[in-house]
Amino acid sequence: xxxxxxxxxxLAEAEGAILAHSVRTPQGMLKKGRSLSKADLERLxxxxxxxxxxxxxxxxxxxxxxxxxxxxxxxxxxxxxxAPPFTGRANVFATHAGLAVVDxxxxxxxxxxxxxxxxxxxxxxxxxxxxQMIATVKIITFAVPEAVVSAAETLLREGRPIASVHAFKxxxxxxxxxxxxxxxxxxxxxxxxAIADRLSQLGSQVxxxxxxxxxxxxxxxAIGRMLAAGASPIILFAASAIxxxxxxxPAALLASxxxxxxxxxxVDPGNMxxxxxxxxxxxxxxxxxxxxxxxxxxxxxxERLLAGLDVGSRDVGGMGVGGLLKEIAxxxxxxxxxxxxxxxxxxxxxxxxxxxxxxxxxxxxxGRSTRFGPSNKLLADLDGAPVVSHSVKAVxxxxxRPVLVVTxxxxxxxxxTLTDLxxxxxxxxxxxxxxxxxxxxxxxxxPKGIDGVLVALGDMPGITGDDIDRLIAGFAPxxxxxxxxxxxxxxxxxxxxxxAHLIPEMAEVAGDxxxxxxxxxxxxxxxxxxxxxPRIFVDVDxxxxxxxxxxxxxxxxxxRP
Numbered sequence: 001x002x003x004x005x006x007x008x009x010x011l012a013e014a015e016g017a018i019l020a021h022s023v024r025t026p027q028g029m030l031k032k033g034r035s036l037s038k039a040d041l042e043r044l045x046x047x048x049x050x051x052x053x054x055x056x057x058x059x060x061x062x063x064x065x066x067x068x069x070x071x072x073x074x075x076x077x078x079x080x081x082x083a084p085p086f087t088g089r090a091n092v093f094a095t096h097a098g099l100a101v102v103d104x105x106x107x108x109x110x111x112x113x114x115x116x117x118x119x120x121x122x123x124x125x126x127x128x129x130x131x132q133m134i135a136t137v138k139i140i141t142f143a144v145p146e147a148v149v150s151a152a153e154t155l156l157r158e159g160r161p162i163a164s165v166h167a168f169k170x171x172x173x174x175x176x177x178x179x180x181x182x183x184x185x186x187x188x189x190x191x192x193x194a195i196a197d198r199l200s201q202l203g204s205q206v207x208x209x210x211x212x213x214x215x216x217x218x219x220x221x222a223i224g225r226m227l228a229a230g231a232s233p234i235i236l237f238a239a240s241a242i243x244x245x246x247x248x249x250p251a252a253l254l255a256s257x258x259x260x261x262x263x264x265x266x267v268d269p270g271n272m273x274x275x276x277x278x279x280x281x282x283x284x285x286x287x288x289x290x291x292x293x294x295x296x297x298x299x300x301x302x303e304r305l306l307a308g309l310d311v312g313s314r315d316v317g318g319m320g321v322g323g324l325l326k327e328i329a330x331x332x333x334x335x336x337x338x339x340x341x342x343x344x345x346x347x348x349x350x351x352x353x354x355x356x357x358x359x360x361x362x363x364x365x366x367g368r369s370t371r372f373g374p375s376n377k378l379l380a381d382l383d384g385a386p387v388v389s390h391s392v393k394a395v396x397x398x399x400x401r402p403v404l405v406v407t408x409x410x411x412x413x414x415x416x417t418l419t420d421l422x423x424x425x426x427x428x429x430x431x432x433x434x435x436x437x438x439x440x441x442x443x444x445x446x447p448k449g450i451d452g453v454l455v456a457l458g459d460m461p462g463i464t465g466d467d468i469d470r471l472i473a474g475f476a477p478x479x480x481x482x483x484x485x486x487x488x489x490x491x492x493x494x495x496x497x498x499x500a501h502l503i504p505e506m507a508e509v510a511g512d513x514x515x516x517x518x519x520x521x522x523x524x525x526x527x528x529x530x531x532x533x534p535r536i537f538v539d540v541d542x543x544x545x546x547x548x549x550x551x552x553x554x555x556x557x558x559x560r561p
Contacts, residue, residue: 091137114144241287
């Protein structure tokens, strides 16, 4: 604590003291922090004051401006400058664009020295612009003891400065894209553009780029060509996410003579990143979210490497605190580019609160049940309730809202079985034309502002609310998961979740195929969730199938989504 004397002084004893609070006099305002002169005291007396609240420095105290200047000078590292102190504050600014490096441990130790001395900085490894403030030293009191200032200077000069800016070094990067037979050229171009834009913003470029088969040998050969061309770093953007060290990309890196530093990172989005090295050349396996311009873990690693900083497994592991980047609207996004994004890619409320995606649900219950015979399969009894009631209640047990039930054949009877449920009915006048007609009717009735729609079938009573919630948990359009399908034993079933930007295309389907063709057109956006049960295949198209369900079984068939 300071030994400075802070008190109410009689005016006769206040000369040289520091005014604690501003005082208005007939001649004008005397501002706080002013060292009171004889003339000031005369003005105060003329204003009718007999005393004043002030601070008097004692031997061993360092005045606020002097203290702030000394600490800021010691804190400022390469790539920074300090501004002259004022009212006990000295700011540190970046002299060029780059990455701010901050020693958080030293900052904490300095802030623990004395309550009168504080240092605040930007977050460690934040991208900053030329002239941006990266740190500020503020002396809270009018003075702090010399011992405190000296201790702070010693801490700052023992190791690296707490605040420095590392400029981005222009680099000629290599980009290897992998493709499967179903990968669209537009997807590859979007990924190439996203990486090129990132590098451009950091003063670098994609100097070498090629697309190869998603195959270990092909990728390994491409790495060799990049190395021979002098590319650095080498960025590998795979057709599918890297899920294991034995996967195509890591295996190719090892086979080519490189090494894996780290697979995976505690940053979301960006978990599925690979960090490697081939000799002195850094290698990065980009996560799928790198196709979006939004901030993700790939940016953190790329920025550090291009700023000339070493990045090891321990560094990546330390990114967890603050690594929840997903949809924080208040976080600056300097990485915006011209890549088009759709409304369903937003999952943050105004003000920055993260929210879950808004998923509506359509239960298709309009079919004629031609394979079931003269009666309607949806009205058949199952454990004391109609089949359709089981299906709808399962959807209601999930987080999907609102729930719309599309009716057509025997609409009045179907509606009568679903009374008092929190659902909205939609009539499909063209239900005889097939499932596509019912799907169109339901899509047209969806509310605005949803992020996605779950399409469920009214004759699948085995599906549970938990099943649907697991599908919703896998939904992330920005990360390439715009369509979420359940699987079991390698086969896909129902229900299926679609992102909102696909609704116009879904509304164009025809016949009895449902939205299956939409899934085929967007294979790269499909995410499969293994629900661990064959119930995703079980419907009651026939009386025999219903009997199997009643006995606890059911056919495994290919169901229309």
